[in-house]
Amino acid sequence: MTRFSNDLVCTRFSTTLGDMIATASDKGLVGLWFHDQKHLPEQLSPDLPSPIWPTDDQHPVLQKARQQIREFFAGTRSEFDLPFDLSAGTPFQQSVWQALLGIPKGKTTTYGALARSLGKAQAMRAVGAAVGRNPLSLAVPCHRVLGQDGSLTGYAGGLHRKTALLQLEGALSPALSKN
Known part of the structure; x- marks a missing residue:
């Protein structure tokens, strides 16, 4: 929590x-x-x-x-150069939030791939829950995580914002966002 x-x-x-x-x-x-x-x-x-x-x-x-x-x-900044204080999260949440920082602008990953990268392949739901509780929208790029089939799912700020952010970063074409 x-x-x-x-x-x-x-x-x-x-x-x-x-x-x-x-x-x-x-x-x-x-x-x-x-x-x-x-x-x-x-x-x-x-x-x-x-x-x-x-x-x-x-x-x-x-x-x-x-x-x-x-x-x-x-569009002139792709990464944030700020000190982050992630101490409000559990150690597991913090590990997920740190992993999100490794997803570069213009790229996406899936919840499953993120779970596997953490050595927690069976913990996709827990990883998804931690992504959803990310306290640093934009700065810790949880919007870059997609469903297993590449679908836009689960963004606490709203899917309209997730779509706009991925379009801004060039990770989602406007045509694909209408599906």
Whole structure:
């Protein structure tokens, strides 16, 4: 289970695919979510009377994250050069998230191939669940993981965003995305 500290700071900003929320600790970027995606931390629940994480638009990691995300959407950045703090995940989740970092821009893999690369061939569902709980959308490229048959499945930010991200990266032609 993913557990986030209450000692984080956050910022909110807009992208071409919707508003995002980024959080950071003193160790690095902890979270990067679309505001309406599945699996948002409870600290970001819209039902809370006030945010648990204070806003800090001047935090250096959050400033750098916003800049790099702008560059990513402009097509001038393929990888993120940020310190990541993945400590909210279990050791297994962290290993899956680290493996996602090895999928280059413009390439995709499947949940099965990812499980095999981790030496956990029989744990495809657990790998899929860890991919789905990735707290660093875009930066840790979970959108590059496809179903066994190459189908677009399971993206917490929505399949419309997964499609757009893969098209932006050149991993999916517009014609294929209509299937």
